[in-house]
Amino acid sequence: MMQSQDFGYDGSSGGPSLVSHAMPEERQSFLRRTYMHLAGAIFGCVAFIALFLKSPFAEPAIQFMISSNWLIVLGLFIGASWLGDWMALNVKSRGLQYLGLAIGVSAYGILLTPMILIAQYQIGGAILMQAAFLTLVVFAGMTAVVFVTGKDFSILRVGLAVGSLVALGAIVAGTIFDFNLGLGFSIAMVGLSAAMIVYQTSNMVHVYRTDQHVAAALALFSSIGMLFWYILRILMFTRD
Numbered sequence: 001m002m003q004s005q006d007f008g009y010d011g012s013s014g015g016p017s018l019v020s021h022a023m024p025e026e027r028q029s030f031l032r033r034t035y036m037h038l039a040g041a042i043f044g045c046v047a048f049i050a051l052f053l054k055s056p057f058a059e060p061a062i063q064f065m066i067s068s069n070w071l072i073v074l075g076l077f078i079g080a081s082w083l084g085d086w087m088a089l090n091v092k093s094r095g096l097q098y099l100g101l102a103i104g105v106s107a108y109g110i111l112l113t114p115m116i117l118i119a120q121y122q123i124g125g126a127i128l129m130q131a132a133f134l135t136l137v138v139f140a141g142m143t144a145v146v147f148v149t150g151k152d153f154s155i156l157r158v159g160l161a162v163g164s165l166v167a168l169g170a171i172v173a174g175t176i177f178d179f180n181l182g183l184g185f186s187i188a189m190v191g192l193s194a195a196m197i198v199y200q201t202s203n204m205v206h207v208y209r210t211d212q213h214v215a216a217a218l219a220l221f222s223s224i225g226m227l228f229w230y231i232l233r234i235l236m237f238t239r240d
Contacts, residue, residue: 016210016212018206018207018209019031019205019208020205020207022210027210030208030210030213030216034204034216034217034220035217037101037213037214037216037217038220038221038224040217041105041217041221042224045105045108045112045221045225048106048109049109049112049116052109052113053113053117058113061110061113062117065113065114070175073111074172077107077110077111080104080106080107081103081104083103084100084101084102084104084105085104087103088218089212089215097214098214100214100218101214101218104218105218108225111225111229112225115232115233119232119236122236123239127235127236128232130235131228131231131232131235134231135224135231138190138193138197139197139224142194142197142198143197143201146198146201146202146205147201147205152202152205153198153201154202154203154207156195156198156199156202160195167185167192170185182237183234187230187234189226190227193223193224193226193227193230194227196223196226197223197224197227200216200220200223203216203219204216204220
């Protein structure tokens with residue numbers, strides 16, 4: 001879910017400049033560090049899920065998540081994600097920024113685990129690779145849109161905020177009144193996730209400072225995590 005972002009730029013401070021105002025080598029360095037951290041976050045999430053499944057906490061945690069306590073799980077996930085985003089974006093300490101990244105990655109790892117297990121046991125591990133491949137294709141396509149056009153897509157912010165609130169409301173309503181949101185909702189959420197990737201990638205180029213690569217990586221990771229979730233749901237729907 002989106003949060004209000006204060007990128008803390010003060011052009012008179014003499015500190016790190018906006019990526020859009022930086023020298024070409026500084027801009028390339030920022031992009032390289034951001035995508036390296038994004039790759040690290042993705043591999044870290046995979047490793048976290050693997051280790052989590054081997055821990056003694058896995059079975060009770062998964063049982064809790066797939067029970068009637070989903071609203072509690074959703075609330076904890078949103079809270080942890082918000083905290084991770086805030087720390088990565090607003091805290092000056094690099095160590096605490098990495099802690100924020102770890103919190104955000106761990107939150108997605110825990111959230112994804114039950115559905116990954118269900119997909120693997122009911123359909124097979126191949127569906128996970130298919131979902132990962134399709135996620136990569138969509139991510140690459142949305143990234144190309146930003147870098148090829150060079151446009152500032154900050155205009156998407158209000159629409160994404162409204163869409164996120166509507167989606168959250170639908171999820172809460174579906175949980176309370178016990179109805180399945182269905183294939184159409186998952187398709188709409190893939191569209192929302194893709195738009196978020198465009199928005200966050202545009203922010204990398206036009207809004208972030210050159211020292212905010214950790215925050216930029218976490219923002220992209222969150223959008224990719226949501227995209228993977230709903231692509232996997234769509235694939236599971238088509239196999240029913």
